[in-house]
Amino acid sequence: MKNHKSLIYLPLWFFQTRFLGKKKPLQTVLFINDNCNLKCKHCVIYARSTPIIKNYKQIRQELEYSYRLGSRFVDFEGGEPTLWREGNRDLNSLIRLAKEIGFFSTTITTNAQRSFTGSEADSIWVSLDGTGKYHNEIRGEGTFERLEANIATANHLELSVNMVVNTLNYPAVEQTIEYAKNNPHIKLISINFHTPFEGSEELFLDWDKRREIIDLVIAKKKAGYPIMNSVSGLKRMKALNFKKQCWVTNFIMVDGTRYAECQGKTAGVCNRCGFAMSGEMNAVFNLRPDTIFAGMSLRG
Ligand SMILES: C[S@@+](CC[C@H](N)C(=O)[O-])C[C@H]1O[C@@H](n2cnc3c(N)ncnc32)[C@H](O)[C@@H]1O
Numbered sequence: 129m130k131n132h133k134s135l136i137y138l139p140l141w142f143f144q145t146r147f148l149g150k151k152k153p154l155q156t157v158l159f160i161n162d163n164c165n166l167k168c169k170h171c172v173i174y175a176r177s178t179p180i181i182k183n184y185k186q187i188r189q190e191l192e193y194s195y196r197l198g199s200r201f202v203d204f205e206g207g208e209p210t211l212w213r214e215g216n217r218d219l220n221s222l223i224r225l226a227k228e229i230g231f232f233s234t235t236i237t238t239n240a241q242r243s244f245t246g247s248e249a250d251s252i253w254v255s256l257d258g259t260g261k262y263h264n265e266i267r268g269e270g271t272f273e274r275l276e277a278n279i280a281t282a283n284h285l286e287l288s289v290n291m292v293v294n295t296l297n298y299p300a301v302e303q304t305i306e307y308a309k310n311n312p313h314i315k316l317i318s319i320n321f322h323t324p325f326e327g328s329e330e331l332f333l334d335w336d337k338r339r340e341i342i343d344l345v346i347a348k349k350k351a352g353y354p355i356m357n358s359v360s361g362l363k364r365m366k367a368l369n370f371k372k373q374c375w376v377t378n379f380i381m382v383d384g385t386r387y388a389e390c391q392g393k394t395a396g397v398c399n400r401c402g403f404a405m406s407g408e409m410n411a412v413f414n415l416r417p418d419t420i421f422a423g424m425s426l427r428g
Contacts, residue, residue, distance in 0.1 A: 134232045137200060145376075146413055152198035153378040153388070158190055160222065161207040162382045165241050168267045170257075170294055172327045173207060173382075180382045184214050187222055190380045191229050199378060202226050203235040203253075207382065210242050220248045237290070239267065240275040245282045253318075254279055256289040258300035259307045266296055279313045288315045288356060292402065293341060294322035294331035301341050305348050305355065318356040319345050321365070321402025325395055332400060339366050357404050360416035364407030372398060373409040 144150040163179035164171075182190075191202065204222060206212070212219050223234045233250040240254045254275060257263045263272040279287060291297075291304050301319065308317035319341075324332040333341075342362050349355045349362070364370050374390040381391065390406070392398050398406075411419035 134200065137232070141198065141200075142412075151375045151388075153194065153376060154199060155201040155203065155377045156191075156194040156199040157203050157205050157377055157379045158187070158194070159205045159207070159380060159382040160187055160209055160212050163211055164206060164208040164239075165211065166208070166239055166267050166271065168239075168257075169296065170266060170292065170322055170328050170331050172325050179207070181212065181214075182382065182384075184217055184221070184225075186384070188225060188229075190384075190386075191226055191231070193386070194378055194380065195229050195231065197378060200230070200232045201235070202231050202233075203237060204249075205237050208239055208241070209236050210238050210244055220246070223248045239271070240278045241271060243278055243281060244284075245278075247282065247284060249284075251286040251288065252282075252284050254287060254289045254314075256291055256304065256308075256317075257294075258291070258297040258304050262297040262300040262304075266294075276311075279311075283313060286315060287313060288318060290318045290320060292320045292322055293333060293338075295333055296331065298333055298337055298341060302344060302348070305345070305353050309353050314354070316354045316356040318404060319362075320404045323392055323397050323402040324400050325392075325397060332402075335367075342366050356422060358408060358411060358416065358419035358422040360411035360414075360419045361404060361408035361422070364410055365402075365404060368399060368401060368406075370407070370410040372401075372406055373413050374398075374406055376409050377405070 141154055161181040162173050163181060210219055226234050235251045235253060236249045237253040238244060257266045260272050289308055293301060305317055308314045321333055321338055322331045342365060345355060346359050346362050349359055375388055379387040379391050392401055408419055
């Protein structure tokens with residue numbers, strides 16, 4: 129753990145939420161803009177006609193609000209968060225602000241199309257939807273090559289990749305896991321499935337294929353590949369018949385709407401959820417040791 133305060137805070141949070149029934153978030157997903165330098169096939173965010181870019185003051189208020197709720201980890205999301213600017217402030221200014229407020233750890237999620245060398249985020253999630261042609265088909269020609277060059281240059285020690293499996297890239301799961309293992313700039317790979325928000329339903333992978341892929345990922349994990357998902361969490365994602373604890377993360381959307389849990393609930397897509405975190409959280413609440421260990425290694 130990078131922050132010693134979390135060694136006290138995390139067991140206390142777990143006790144309050146697991147045994148006293150309190151629902152307080154531990155993590156915040158904060159959308160800071162919705163402008164993006166890509167138009168990915170699976171994404172319904174970039175399509176908005178007038179981009180929203182939050183100002184520093186609003187982001188400060190939203191961070192303070194989330195901190196007061198109990199959150200101690202923040203992920204800056206977009207749009208493409210590395211595009212965020214206000215005067216001479218950039219994404220690193222927001223990372224410093226979150227740390228000043230008291231967050232233990234900050235994360236950014238990026239498409240890695242721009243250089244992020246010098247990022248002060250504690251960890252970086254790069255979205256990788258397959259190798260070569262698979263990634264390019266979803267995200268646009270040349271995007272895989274730029275991603276590869278930028279993660280090599282950044283050489284960030286806590287950089288992991290996030291693959292969202294859909295009807296276009298499911299044949300590439302095994303090779304993407306191999307790629308992550310062999311790329312010295314990647315620490316872990318996380319496997320998620322496409323969640324069919326309105327306008328992207330056709331990319332939802334059918335349940336038989338999802339189960340096949342989960343079995344493959346479990347086999348790879350057991351063989352020692354650097355996969356973030358735990359076996360317990362993956363098994364839960366096969367049928368989704370578990371109690372969702374999705375209030376562990378609060379979401380603040382780009383229009384300022386504050387959700388106490390994943391926006392998938394409002395969108396009515398929980399029964400086809402692909403976010404691995406839902407299975408992982410349930411496994412944590414059921415004290416699955418493999419999941420607790422996976423969570424700890426993720427936090428460095
Ligand atoms: C919306 S993007 C924004 C951050 C950044 N521009 C990027 O591409 O990583 C954040 C993450 O959400 C994932 N994502 C987008 N739509 C999704 C969906 N319908 N289901 C699951 N994940 C999705 C993306 O693949 C990406 O990893």
